[in-house]
Amino acid sequence: MRTIFKTSYDPDINLFKDRFHRLCYALLCIVLILFPFFLNEYFIGELTLTLIWAIAGMGLMILVGQSGQVSLGHSAFMATGAYGVVILQSKLGLPFILALPAAGLISALLGVLIALPTTRLHGIYLAILTLAISVLVEDIIVLAEPLTGGVNGMFASDIVIFGINFGRYSNIANLYWLVLFTTMLLVLVYKNILRTPIGRAFASIRDSEVSASAMGVNVVLTKAVAFGVSSFFTGIAGAFFGHFATAFNYETFNVIMSITILLMIVIGGVGSIHGAFFGAIVITLLPVLISFLRDFIFQGSSINLMALPGIETGIFSLILILVILFEPRGIYGAWLKTRTYFELFPLYRKDMFRRQKSYLKTERLR
Amino acid sequence: MILSLENISLNFGGIKAVDQVSLDVKEGEIFALIGPNGAGKSTMFNIISRYYTQSNGSIVYRDEYIDKLQPHQLSKIGVARTFQNIELFPNSTVLQNLLVGQNSSKSSNFLQEMLFLPSVRKAEIDRRVIVEKVIDFLNLQPFRDKQISALSYGTRKIVELGRALSMQPNLLLLDEPASGLSAEETTDLAFWIEDIKKIMGITVLMVEHDLNLVGKVADRVGALVEGNLVAVGSLKEIQANRKVVEAYIGT
Ligand SMILES: Nc1ncnc2c1ncn2[C@@H]1O[C@H](COP(=O)(O)OP(=O)(O)O)[C@@H](O)[C@H]1O
Numbered sequence: 001m002r003t004i005f006k007t008s009y010d011p012d013i014n015l016f017k018d019r020f021h022r023l024c025y026a027l028l029c030i031v032l033i034l035f036p037f038f039l040n041e042y043f044i045g046e047l048t049l050t051l052i053w054a055i056a057g058m059g060l061m062i063l064v065g066q067s068g069q070v071s072l073g074h075s076a077f078m079a080t081g082a083y084g085v086v087i088l089q090s091k092l093g094l095p096f097i098l099a100l101p102a103a104g105l106i107s108a109l110l111g112v113l114i115a116l117p118t119t120r121l122h123g124i125y126l127a128i129l130t131l132a133i134s135v136l137v138e139d140i141i142v143l144a145e146p147l148t149g150g151v152n153g154m155f156a157s158d159i160v161i162f163g164i165n166f167g168r169y170s171n172i173a174n175l176y177w178l179v180l181f182t183t184m185l186l187v188l189v190y191k192n193i194l195r196t197p198i199g200r201a202f203a204s205i206r207d208s209e210v211s212a213s214a215m216g217v218n219v220v221l222t223k224a225v226a227f228g229v230s231s232f233f234t235g236i237a238g239a240f241f242g243h244f245a246t247a248f249n250y251e252t253f254n255v256i257m258s259i260t261i262l263l264m265i266v267i268g269g270v271g272s273i274h275g276a277f278f279g280a281i282v283i284t285l286l287p288v289l290i291s292f293l294r295d296f297i298f299q300g301s302s303i304n305l306m307a308l309p310g311i312e313t314g315i316f317s318l319i320l321i322l323v324i325l326f327e328p329r330g331i332y333g334a335w336l337k338t339r340t341y342f343e344l345f346p347l348y349r350k351d352m353f354r355r356q357k358s359y360l361k362t363e364r365l366r
Numbered sequence: 367m368i369l370s371l372e373n374i375s376l377n378f379g380g381i382k383a384v385d386q387v388s389l390d391v392k393e394g395e396i397f398a399l400i401g402p403n404g405a406g407k408s409t410m411f412n413i414i415s416r417y418y419t420q421s422n423g424s425i426v427y428r429d430e431y432i433d434k435l436q437p438h439q440l441s442k443i444g445v446a447r448t449f450q451n452i453e454l455f456p457n458s459t460v461l462q463n464l465l466v467g468q469n470s471s472k473s474s475n476f477l478q479e480m481l482f483l484p485s486v487r488k489a490e491i492d493r494r495v496i497v498e499k500v501i502d503f504l505n506l507q508p509f510r511d512k513q514i515s516a517l518s519y520g521t522r523k524i525v526e527l528g529r530a531l532s533m534q535p536n537l538l539l540l541d542e543p544a545s546g547l548s549a550e551e552t553t554d555l556a557f558w559i560e561d562i563k564k565i566m567g568i569t570v571l572m573v574e575h576d577l578n579l580v581g582k583v584a585d586r587v588g589a590l591v592e593g594n595l596v597a598v599g600s601l602k603e604i605q606a607n608r609k610v611v612e613a614y615i616g617t
């Protein structure tokens with residue numbers, strides 16, 4: 001167990017609690033940067049996809065985990081990101097380095113436009129509304145054929161920045177590094193949100209809108225900002241997703257994708273950056289695992305379970321059920337418990353993480 | 367006069383929750399509202415802090431009408447409040463809860479915060495200094511990094527008081543601050559409320575059932591009965607008032 005004596009407020013504000021933490025994350029970064037030298041193109045591709053999902057997950061996490069709003073329509077922001085970046089590149093001739101943030105901003109704008117009139121909606125109503133909007137976005141994509149290619153969809157040509165090629169099929173390692181770099185920047189932004197007034201404003205509207213406004217937090221504005229930031233992140237993920245897929249159409253960004261992102265953050269652990277990454281790892285590892293099981297374990301047995309259609313979503317849902325039943329704080333929650341167990345060994349008590357009861361939540365204002 | 371209520375009324379369906387109440391709170395005093403349950407005390411607080419809009423009358427705060435303001439705008443003009451049934455942010459630590467109190471006086475916008483510009487760090491430290499003073503004042507040091515959901519009821523009440531204080535208000539509205547507190551905690555509370563007035567120079571308007579506490583700290587007392595303000599004066603005068611006595615015996 002490490003004991004920390006604080007002599008100034010800076011350590012509470014810094015990104016890393018102490019040297020040890022900084023070292024751990026520095027090592028992680030180095031390993032991530034070096035990966036392409038040890039892996040084949042297939043795995044570099046899978047890793048890139050994991051990071052893209054993690055960005056999308058962070059986007060939804062800001063909304064759900066930080067500000068307490070739900071969305072079943074985040075595929076819409078993936079779509080605006082993907083279509084945005086490719087249209088800006090191909091139709092306006094914008095370089096990728098400008099088209100990417102612009103696509104993020106377009107998605108953010110859509111997010112704010114959705115948020116402003118709907119701030120009075122909570123829970124299931126907001127979920128249904130966002131779901132409806134994402135279906136609407138699919139339709140708009142089909143209708144806006146001259147811009148979006150209609151049902152045929154679009155092709156994303158290689159990303160080129162200052163003459164260097166970052167294309168999926170021409171240089172996957174470069175694409176990986178580009179996505180990794182963006183991911184790191186966005187993690188930094190997320191961390192900054194958590195340690196500044198904006199993050200506290202998010203948490204306050206999540207936990208109690210009544211007292212948030214008593215504290216001077218403008219609930220409507222804060223919800224809109226949360227939606228905007230969330231859809232910016234997701235839009236960036238969408239832009240990379242488009243370039244990773246290279247070809248996509250309206251069906252790429254369907255309801256299943258929205259639900260997948262939501263399940264991802266629940267499985268990973270709602271409310272933490274780690275959760276987005278754990279969820280993303282699960283979601284990309286799963287198909288790999290299944291094909292491994294199919295080819296090596298069930299090979300030759302009379303019924304090959306893993307070859308059943310829809311087995312991926314099935315297993316995914318099974319994991320979700322297990323998580324919700326046994327570890328509501330997701331993989332990250334389980335990780336925290338394990339870590340505390342070893343740090344405090346042998347002092348750990350079983351009910352250390354038990355949920356505490358909350359007092360009178362009804363009759364709020366009386 | 368820091369706060370004047372002019373002829374405030376509010377009905378809920380058939381119930382006259384607040385009935386033509388006029389009330390002045392003087393700069394720098396502790397004013398206590400007493401009255402039986404359902405007398406309309408919390409409703410008056412909710413009208414002052416703009417959660418409810420009165421059907422009649424107006425509210426003046428330091429010579430300005432504040433009837434048009436929204437709840438979140440009150441912190442800007444220096445009004446803070448607590449709730450009868452604790453309304454903290456249960457998934458955050460005590461420190462984070464208190465820091466929210468500083469949100470309304472921040473000078474940065476969310477873009478600067480997302481980029482964590484150097485000015486943001488400096489402002490963060492300034493906020494922390496203010497909040498630490500409140501933590502010291504209320505002896506909350508042992509709970510600084512504890513989740514609200516891990517605290518006892520009494521401690522939560524005190525954290526809520528602390529959160530209101532970290533807003534550095536001019537007028538503090540306390541809705542039954544001593545309800546649910548132990549005798550010991552109530553004694554502490556009495557000292558704190560006096561210091562809030564004397565040392566911090568904050569005007570306090572409080573609702574309280576504990577007449578012992580009211581007697582210790584309040585400069586003036588108002589009695590609310592069925593939405594009517596039936597008497598204003600010292601606690602002795604109020605306790606001698608026939609209408610007040612009847613109301614309490616009647617319930
Ligand atoms: N939101 C509301 N809707 C309907 N009736 C309410 C509401 N808030 C308060 N009341 C009623 O107004 C009266 C005064 O309540 P309140 O102000 O909470 O009393 P107290 O003096 O105990 O704080 C009660 O009869 C209560 O039932």
Ligand SMILES: [Mg+2]
Nearest residue numbers: 366407408450
């Ligand atoms: Mg009350």
